[in-house]
Amino acid sequence: MNTADLGLPVAVPSTALFTDQYELTMLQAALRSGTADRRSVFEVFTRRLPEGRRYGVVAGTGRVLDAVENFHFDETILGFLRERSILDGPTLDWLADFRFRGDIWGYPEGEVYFPGSPIMRVEGTFAEAVLLETVILSILNHDSAVAAAASRMSVAAGERPLMEMGARRTHELAAVAASRAAYVGGFHTTSDLAAGFRYNIPTVGTSAHAFTLLHDTERDAFTAQVQTLGSGTTLLVDTFDVTEAVRTAVEVAGPDLGAVRIDSGDLLLIAHRVRQQLDELGATKTKIVVTSDLDEYAIASLAAAPVDAYGVGTQLVTGSGHPTCSMVYKLVARADSDAPDAPLRPVAKKSMGAKTSAGGRKWAARRLDEHGVAEAEVVGTGPVPPELADHQLQVPLVRGGTVVAREPLDAARDRHFAARGGLPLSATQLSRGEPVLPTEFV
Numbered sequence: 001m002n003t004a005d006l007g008l009p010v011a012v013p014s015t016a017l018f019t020d021q022y023e024l025t026m027l028q029a030a031l032r033s034g035t036a037d038r039r040s041v042f043e044v045f046t047r048r049l050p051e052g053r054r055y056g057v058v059a060g061t062g063r064v065l066d067a068v069e070n071f072h073f074d075e076t077i078l079g080f081l082r083e084r085s086i087l088d089g090p091t092l093d094w095l096a097d098f099r100f101r102g103d104i105w106g107y108p109e110g111e112v113y114f115p116g117s118p119i120m121r122v123e124g125t126f127a128e129a130v131l132l133e134t135v136i137l138s139i140l141n142h143d144s145a146v147a148a149a150a151s152r153m154s155v156a157a158g159e160r161p162l163m164e165m166g167a168r169r170t171h172e173l174a175a176v177a178a179s180r181a182a183y184v185g186g187f188h189t190t191s192d193l194a195a196g197f198r199y200n201i202p203t204v205g206t207s208a209h210a211f212t213l214l215h216d217t218e219r220d221a222f223t224a225q226v227q228t229l230g231s232g233t234t235l236l237v238d239t240f241d242v243t244e245a246v247r248t249a250v251e252v253a254g255p256d257l258g259a260v261r262i263d264s265g266d267l268l269l270i271a272h273r274v275r276q277q278l279d280e281l282g283a284t285k286t287k288i289v290v291t292s293d294l295d296e297y298a299i300a301s302l303a304a305a306p307v308d309a310y311g312v313g314t315q316l317v318t319g320s321g322h323p324t325c326s327m328v329y330k331l332v333a334r335a336d337s338d339a340p341d342a343p344l345r346p347v348a349k350k351s352m353g354a355k356t357s358a359g360g361r362k363w364a365a366r367r368l369d370e371h372g373v374a375e376a377e378v379v380g381t382g383p384v385p386p387e388l389a390d391h392q393l394q395v396p397l398v399r400g401g402t403v404v405a406r407e408p409l410d411a412a413r414d415r416h417f418a419a420r421g422g423l424p425l426s427a428t429q430l431s432r433g434e435p436v437l438p439t440e441f442v
Helices: 021-033 061-071 075-083 088-097 126-129 134-159 172-183 193-200 207-212 216-227 244-251 266-279 294-303 386-391 410-421
Strands: 037-048 103-108 122-124 162-164 234-236 259-264 286-290 309-312 327-335 345-346 363-368 374-380 395-399 439-441
Touching: 021 088, 037 126, 037 395, 061 134, 061 172, 061 410, 075 088, 075 216, 088 172, 122 126, 122 134, 126 327, 134 172, 134 294, 134 309, 134 327, 134 363, 162 172, 172 193, 172 410, 207 216, 216 244, 234 244, 234 386, 234 410, 244 259, 244 266, 259 266, 259 345, 259 363, 266 286, 286 374
Parallel strands: 162 309, 234 259, 259 286, 286 309, 374 439
Antiparallel strands: 037 122, 037 327, 103 122, 103 395, 327 345, 363 374
């Protein structure tokens, strides 16, 4: 069973304090002014992709759904807010009964997005929707950044497997989220056992240099590992002399040795030499795994090398130079009163510079050309044109406060491959460029 089906909570009793203080002070002021119950629409979008990126990847949606379900104020949290004098009594009383009871629509996890894409839409009263801003943005910005980097690395790797191994390069909880996002973006396995436990991602791992250094000789270390894990294990061969280590590895494990791992040096040159040596020793089926601060460019540079798998850490969990997607959460429509049938009025910030936004509740669709390849991201506020009706991107995620779109993580992963495959071929280029699809506002 994929544990995503279980809706496992985040590793805290509540997500209510995963927010900024001004969300709560706005709530207090809105309760006092009588505007807190006005029906409101917030949207998540980004004004631009990270420099040079041609598409973005939606990731973290499943974690957002868990966070919304766990967003409640227990007595301990209320006591903290009371002791700090952050809120007044009536606001604390209001929070004591809080549960999000609105609706959330969004791009399904694994889908691609572009500047201006309404990635997520939150509808409810102003009071309940405004509280979710920070937790939604923190999840989507982080996970989508990692997934975008993973997707680019997946393109560069082709059919060769990718192992996520960045847990030691980030916060311990971020590491679990990064493993999940990397899997959505195209990675195959993770070294992080918490990610394997929570999200059923396949896990891998054998030994580090410390294990070799622990033993009196490299042969002793290899022997202990093979006796414990079998000849199909992966032996790390660059602790001392690679050539000698490969010879010893095959002598210890035999020609059925599973793989050797190279973690330093000129990977292109060493991989060719190791492949030749393995073949000469009769270990023709032994695979070569490379690690060592890889990113999508390093992976692409090894495309012609006799490499069978890649392990990636630091560059993956930090978004390969772009650790956030700069997504924002903006009020785009609100009612003039708290009457249930009060019509929505489009609203938008008007600003000097680049921080403008478009008002109105938006739909989004992807227009395809005659070959079925995407040619534009179309975003609008009026009626959906009939020719785009079957190509709308947003799906219901939460209805009346109840999650309706929880799914196995593999579904998001498969969706990403399909969405990426439906883009123009230039989307897979690693060279710097503009978004592969224009965003048309109608």
